[in-house]
Amino acid sequence: MRFGITAKLFVTIVATSVLIAIAVGAAARFNFSRGFLGYLNDQGVERMEGLLPALAAAYHEHGNWEFIRDNPRAWFHLLRPAAPESTSDPSSGTRPLVFPNSDLTGFGLRLALLDEQHRWVVGNTEVDNDALHRAVVVDGRAVGWLALIPIQHVTGAADLRFQQQQLTATWVIIGLAVLLAAGVAILLAHTMLSPIKRLAAATHQLAGGDYANRVEITSSDEIGSLAEDFNRLAHALDRNERMRRGFMADISHELRTPLAVLRAELEALEDGVRPLNADAVHGLQLGVETLNKLVDDLYELSLSDAGALTYRMGPVDLGALLQEMLRRFEERYAEKRILIDAAIPTPAPVVRGDHGRLRQLLSNLLENSARHTAEGGRLRISCHSQDGIAQIDFQDSTPGVPEALLPRLFERFYRVNDARTRDRSGAGLGLAICRNITEAHGGTIDARPSPLGGLWISLRLPLEAPT
Numbered sequence: 477m478r479f480g481i482t483a484k485l486f487v488t489i490v491a492t493s494v495l496i497a498i499a500v501g502a503a504a505r506f507n508f509s510r511g512f513l514g515y516l517n518d519q520g521v522e523r524m525e526g527l528l529p530a531l532a533a534a535y536h537e538h539g540n541w542e543f544i545r546d547n548p549r550a551w552f553h554l555l556r557p558a559a560p561e562s563t564s565d566p567s568s569g570t571r572p573l574v575f576p577n578s579d580l581t582g583f584g585l586r587l588a589l590l591d592e593q594h595r596w597v598v599g600n601t602e603v604d605n606d607a608l609h610r611a612v613v614v615d616g617r618a619v620g621w622l623a624l625i626p627i628q629h630v631t632g633a634a635d636l637r638f639q640q641q642q643l644t645a646t647w648v649i650i651g652l653a654v655l656l657a658a659g660v661a662i663l664l665a666h667t668m669l670s671p672i673k674r675l676a677a678a679t680h681q682l683a684g685g686d687y688a689n690r691v692e693i694t695s696s697d698e699i700g701s702l703a704e705d706f707n708r709l710a711h712a713l714d715r716n717e718r719m720r721r722g723f724m725a726d727i728s729h730e731l732r733t734p735l736a737v738l739r740a741e742l743e744a745l746e747d748g749v750r751p752l753n754a755d756a757v758h759g760l761q762l763g764v765e766t767l768n769k770l771v772d773d774l775y776e777l778s779l780s781d782a783g784a785l786t787y788r789m790g791p792v793d794l795g796a797l798l799q800e801m802l803r804r805f806e807e808r809y810a811e812k813r814i815l816i817d818a819a820i821p822t823p824a825p826v827v828r829g830d831h832g833r834l835r836q837l838l839s840n841l842l843e844n845s846a847r848h849t850a851e852g853g854r855l856r857i858s859c860h861s862q863d864g865i866a867q868i869d870f871q872d873s874t875p876g877v878p879e880a881l882l883p884r885l886f887e888r889f890y891r892v893n894d895a896r897t898r899d900r901s902g903a904g905l906g907l908a909i910c911r912n913i914t915e916a917h918g919g920t921i922d923a924r925p926s927p928l929g930g931l932w933i934s935l936r937l938p939l940e941a942p943t
């Protein structure tokens with residue numbers, strides 16, 4: 477049988493309350509018997525001290541204790557407490573008989589008078605060393621001792637009655653504790669456990685693949701932050717799942733188009749609509765190349781996506797790398813009569829990066845400028861470093877990209893829908909790969925309108941730390 481958290485809470489609270497009730501009961505009993513006896517004895521001492529002046533006066537009058545020796549009548553007469561001034565009767569000359577309010581403790585019977593040498597004179601004969609002593613002082617000399625036998629224990633009947641009362645009280649407290657524990661457990665279950673239960677249910681649904689579920693945040697404590705983290709996790713999973721689906725749809729769509737073109741061309745050849753000549757073969761080859769590039773780019777994208785783990789970092793001289801890439805693209809730019817105006821300082825900034833990946837990044841940017849810039853245009857490249865960051869700017873001439881579309885350029889498969897820039901071989905993955913590579917280097921990349929009329933790409937990479 478499995479117990480829920482509410483049942484466990486209930487049992488814990490009941491057990492704790494019962495233990496506390498028993499402990500408090502035992503402590504009260506112990507304290508009461510000790511404290512009560514102490515109180516009675518203290519009271520006795522106080523009354524004893526009240527008798528001392530009368531004893532001293534009597535001794536002073538008689539000069540010794542012989543007048544009282546073995547004379548209980550005179551002894552009890554002396555012990556009688558003095559009447560208050562207002563009620564005394566001065567005409568009679570005798571002290572009125574006034575009894576103490578109550579004397580269940582047998583105070584008078586427990587008293588004895590001892591002489592100077594502690595020998596018994598009158599009163600209780602059983603005084604011993606345990607008795608409480610107070611000196612009767614006359615002219616600065618202790619002429620005798622008043623002794624009081626202390627109360628050692630409460631009488632049996634009272635003791636038993638007290639014990640019974642204690643037991644009843646303990647049972648009542650235990651009963652109340654059970655009721656209270658049930659109340660507290662239900663309240664706790666309601667206020668604290670219900671958000672946990674909601675979280676548990678939501679996690680169960682999340683594990684089952686329902687990423688749209690969110691939990692309500694009702695507090696700012698640990699449970700609240702747990703709920704917040706849960707929502708964040710669910711949101712991330714939801715977004716990733718949606719991106720994955722979108723990505724798969726994009727890939728199949730991108731593959732379908734060149735495949736459809738290829739199939740149409742092959743069918744035309746098969747049906748004899750088009751003659752099988754060098755031109756036709758060239759067209760087919762172009763289609764295959766497009767597909768090849770797409771598959772290669774997807775592969776590169778997945779590699780650059782995998783994170784910095786696949787990167788081998790080291791110092792990379794941006795000047796040397798840029799020169800190498802410009803040499804490679806020289807012919808391509810010459811074909812389109814695009815002028816390259818590169819201002820690269822010497823020494824050039826050295827960044828910390830993966831040489832191969834940075835080459836791919838620059839290659840994608842130069843390829844874009846070559847492909848998406850009109851013939852006879854210009855490309856201006858500048859490079860500088862500041863505050864530990866190297867910045868390379870690529871500014872080209874028309875055509876540009878409408879400002880509203882600029883932030884979308886770095887999305888996968890995003891191409892600007894413009895007849896002038898449409899190119900059969902571009903899948904819209906180049907800048908997405910560039911952003912992945914840049915971010916894996918801890919850098920940033922953004923696009924804005926170029927002063928030359930085209931696109932301005934700014935690339936910022938952290939410099940290699942000087943050793």
Ligand SMILES: Nc1ncnc2c1ncn2[C@@H]1O[C@H](COP(=O)(O)OP(=O)(O)OP(=O)(O)O)[C@@H](O)[C@H]1O
Nearest residue numbers: 844845848890891892902903904905906907908931
């Ligand atoms: N230098 C540029 N000048 C004008 N438009 C550009 C420039 N670079 C990119 N673009 C626009 O941004 C879009 C996205 O660029 P991206 O490099 O991601 O894809 P692509 O060049 O179309 O294809 P791919 O690089 O995958 O072959 C391009 O389709 C183009 O419209």
Ligand SMILES: [Mg+2]
Nearest residue numbers: 840844906907
């Ligand atoms: Mg491109």
